[in-house]
Amino acid sequence: MAAKRLVVLVSGSGTNLQALLDAIEADGAEAYGAEIVAVGADREGIVGLERARAAGLPTFVCRVRDHATRADWDAALAEATAVHEPDLVVSAGFMKIVGKEFLARFGGRFVNTHPALLPSFPGAHGVRDALAYGARVTGCTVHFVDDGVDTGPIIAQGVVEVVEEDTEEGEAALHERIKEVERALLVEVVGRLARNGYRIEGRKVRLLP
Ligand code: GRF
Numbered sequence: 001m002a003a004k005r006l007v008v009l010v011s012g013s014g015t016n017l018q019a020l021l022d023a024i025e026a027d028g029a030e031a032y033g034a035e036i037v038a039v040g041a042d043r044e045g046i047v048g049l050e051r052a053r054a055a056g057l058p059t060f061v062c063r064v065r066d067h068a069t070r071a072d073w074d075a076a077l078a079e080a081t082a083v084h085e086p087d088l089v090v091s092a093g094f095m096k097i098v099g100k101e102f103l104a105r106f107g108g109r110f111v112n113t114h115p116a117l118l119p120s121f122p123g124a125h126g127v128r129d130a131l132a133y134g135a136r137v138t139g140c141t142v143h144f145v146d147d148g149v150d151t152g153p154i155i156a157q158g159v160v161e162v163v164e165e166d167t168e169e170g171e172a173a174l175h176e177r178i179k180e181v182e183r184a185l186l187v188e189v190v191g192r193l194a195r196n197g198y199r200i201e202g203r204k205v206r207l208l209p
Helices: 015-027 047-054 070-082 100-106 126-133 168-196
Strands: 004-010 034-041 059-061 088-091 110-114 137-144 154-161 198-201 204-207
Touching (some): 004 047, 004 168, 015 168, 034 070, 047 059, 070 100, 100 110, 126 137, 126 168
Parallel strands (some): 004 034, 004 088, 088 110
Antiparallel strands (some): 198 204
């Protein structure tokens, strides 16, 4: 079967993007089930874009401040993504909430990874919030995006223990441990979605046999 087409959206260091690139390179796109056809970002000057360019991939940047309204930005992001005809769009550390137009076009095939065990600690500070709350375990969640903030149907989760040494100042160390689990989980989930196909039934995501 032909490899599914992925567009990956990034805002930062792009280590999740790199994990996908490495897995596709190691397995071959056909065996993995997917290939990355483009990488999009909401800002210039990030390592995630450098990784994409180093891999020889087309990139696009869609900045909120270049558009008159948030809705205009959302429509432009949707259009820039659609040009690459993706089967799946992956938000891998993309730190923007997309809007109506993007979801109308890519809802049900837009996957996000979040650094906490949803529905606990949604939003931009999932790691910090779990630490501040005193949670003893946290982790990461790969889920489909809906019109809420980190509320869409959950595909898979990975658990990471919070240890005594994880102070709120040590947020970065905990986030690094979460990201190790997160990268492996994202690679596994995206490959399985691409190879098996899937159905979203309410809040449940069923991989096809
Ligand atoms: C990940 O932990 C993601 O869940 C969060 O930001 C991090 C992105 O890391 N939203 P990277 O850019 O893939 O290295």
